[in-house]
Amino acid sequence: MKREVMEGSHAVAHAVKRCDPNVIAAYPITPQTHIVEKISQFVADGEMGGEYIRVESEFSAMSSCVGASATGARTFTATGSQGLLLMNEVIYNASGLRLPIVMVVANRTVGAPINIWNDHSDSMAVRDSGCIQLYGETNQEVLDMTIQSYKIAENEDIMLPAMVCMDGFILTHTYEPVSIPSADKVKDFLPEYDPEVKLDPEDPVTMGTVGFPKDFTEIKYQQFDAMEKSKEIIPEVFEEFSQSFGRDQEGMIEEYKTDDAEIVLLSLGSVMGTVKDTVDKLRKDGKKIGAIKIRVYRPFPEEELINALEDVEFVGVIDKNISLGKKGALYTDLAESLRTAGSDVMMANFIMGLGGRDVTQSSIKEAVEDSIGMLRKGRVDKELKFIDIKEAGK
Amino acid sequence: MNNENLNNKAVNVNFAGFAKPGTTCKYKTGTWRTYLPKLDKEACIGCERCWEFCPDSSKTEKVKEGRKVFVTDLDYCKGCGICAEVCPANAIEMKLEGK
Numbered sequence: 372m373k374r375e376v377m378e379g380s381h382a383v384a385h386a387v388k389r390c391d392p393n394v395i396a397a398y399p400i401t402p403q404t405h406i407v408e409k410i411s412q413f414v415a416d417g418e419m420g421g422e423y424i425r426v427e428s429e430f431s432a433m434s435s436c437v438g439a440s441a442t443g444a445r446t447f448t449a450t451g452s453q454g455l456l457l458m459n460e461v462i463y464n465a466s467g468l469r470l471p472i473v474m475v476v477a478n479r480t481v482g483a484p485i486n487i488w489n490d491h492s493d494s495m496a497v498r499d500s501g502c503i504q505l506y507g508e509t510n511q512e513v514l515d516m517t518i519q520s521y522k523i524a525e526n527e528d529i530m531l532p533a534m535v536c537m538d539g540f541i542l543t544h545t546y547e548p549v550s551i552p553s554a555d556k557v558k559d560f561l562p563e564y565d566p567e568v569k570l571d572p573e574d575p576v577t578m579g580t581v582g583f584p585k586d587f588t589e590i591k592y593q594q595f596d597a598m599e600k601s602k603e604i605i606p607e608v609f610e611e612f613s614q615s616f617g618r619d620q621e622g623m624i625e626e627y628k629t630d631d632a633e634i635v636l637l638s639l640g641s642v643m644g645t646v647k648d649t650v651d652k653l654r655k656d657g658k659k660i661g662a663i664k665i666r667v668y669r670p671f672p673e674e675e676l677i678n679a680l681e682d683v684e685f686v687g688v689i690d691k692n693i694s695l696g697k698k699g700a701l702y703t704d705l706a707e708s709l710r711t712a713g714s715d716v717m718m719a720n721f722i723m724g725l726g727g728r729d730v731t732q733s734s735i736k737e738a739v740e741d742s743i744g745m746l747r748k749g750r751v752d753k754e755l756k757f758i759d760i761k762e763a764g765k
Numbered sequence: 766m767n768n769e770n771l772n773n774k775a776v777n778v779n780f781a782g783f784a785k786p787g788t789t790c791k792y793k794t795g796t797w798r799t800y801l802p803k804l805d806k807e808a809c810i811g812c813e814r815c816w817e818f819c820p821d822s823s824k825t826e827k828v829k830e831g832r833k834v835f836v837t838d839l840d841y842c843k844g845c846g847i848c849a850e851v852c853p854a855n856a857i858e859m860k861l862e863g864k
Contacts, residue, residue: 467781467782468781468782469780469781530781568780568783575785575786576783576784576785576786577783577784577785577786577788577789578781578782578783579782580779580782580783580784580789581782581789581792582782583792586779586782590779590781590782593780593781
């Protein structure tokens with residue numbers, strides 16, 4: 372296993388190279404471009420097989436992957452922001468047609484105003500499409516998740532597209548040491564993709580037929596059922612990967628210093644690094660704080676979260692997105708899961724890091740101070756707060 | 766599961782709607798119709814124009830009393846009225862169905 376320092380985008384490209392997709396179709400968009408640029412170079416230099424299709428839009432990129440995947444090819448694409456939204460219609464088709472396309476999303480907000488920087492508005496907008504969603508905290512985690520995604524998506528009981536989300540710039544453009552598994556080891560881990568049903572002139576089949584009202588519900592149920600089954604299969608894939616490649620990330624969620632924690636901060640993606648550092652500092656001050664990272668957002672790790680938060684008194688949910696007219700996506704999902712399970716843990720939602728605004732330790736501390744205050748009062752008097760918002764006149 | 770057996774184990778429909786080729790004829794879409802084309806067989810000159818223009822391939826050639834005429838397959842005709850519009854002999858009239 373090689374250990375090298377490289378930017379996150381290139382780490383993804385190396386992971387994809389080792390998964391040996393037959394077709395890569397992509398359209399450039401900041402901050403994703405370096406991923407497919409590097410893959411394109413691998414293909415041009417003959418270091419990587421497969422066909423690299425230069426398409427004229429993200430809609431075409433995903434459409435090409437749908438066509439290729441339907442023939443039994445392993446496929447890859449990557450995008451972010453407006454590009455992901457342009458793909459959205461086709462992602463629903465990829466999922467409905469049960470095509471295990473793997474894509475990486477370099478998370479960037481969605482305009483207007485036009486903004487190339489990071490938040491999770493883009494991937495949260497496609498969370499209901501039937502695509503599995505993983506969020507990485509570090510470049511290593513994103514590299515690993517890319518390889519794991521193929522094994523998850525192509526599992527015959529799942530057969531759904533998978534999306535690995537990495538924070539734009541914060542991860543994509545940051546140099547970190549990553550250990551890159553050898554092609555042989557990845558080959559051992561990831562069997563060749565050979566679906567039972569595929570487009571084949573020798574054995575013709577029709578895909579993309581009309582689904583009449585009498586069948587549509589059942590076909591949606593099949594997707595729902597596959598997502599439910601994936602809750603069992605995903606941790607198995609993580610565990611197998613960890614054993615084969617010497618990693619320690621095995622769960623749908625990761626708990627950090629939660630054993631005796633009264634207050635837990637919960638989020639996903641790269642912000643967890645800052646959250647963990649802040650937890651360490653506050654623990655030195657004697658505060659009983661912990662953190663939970665969500666590694667898999669779809670399917671939602673409901674059971675794991677209910678169990679992990681059983682003895683916690685206050686949960687602060689950090690969302691780098693906002694469902695306008697409601698609250699942060701993660702908060703809303705978590706609240707539904709906990710309340711339905713009968714939990715009366717106090718909860719508040721902190722919106723931060725929108726459109727690339729830095730989330731610093733003081734941003735996290737503000738969320739913690741608010742949480743401590745509400746916990747002392749025994750009352751959640753501000754359920755949602757925009758952290759670091761500039762107030763009029765200041 | 767293979768291409769020969771597309772039925773899904775969980776529920777009794779085809780997996781992801783995949784189907785054997787040439788099976789769309791099983792989808793009887795004629796129930797969507799509001800208007801029905803009524804053919805005046807005496808007036809039909811058998812020119813094939815309705816067959817050519819029908820977007821649902823619902824026109825079939827028949828021989829009636831020694832003459833070639835084009836009748837409508839009501840399993841698929843959606844009553845769009847294109848046949849009536851293009852018929853040079855004005856042999857097709859669109860009528861509200863069920864009245």
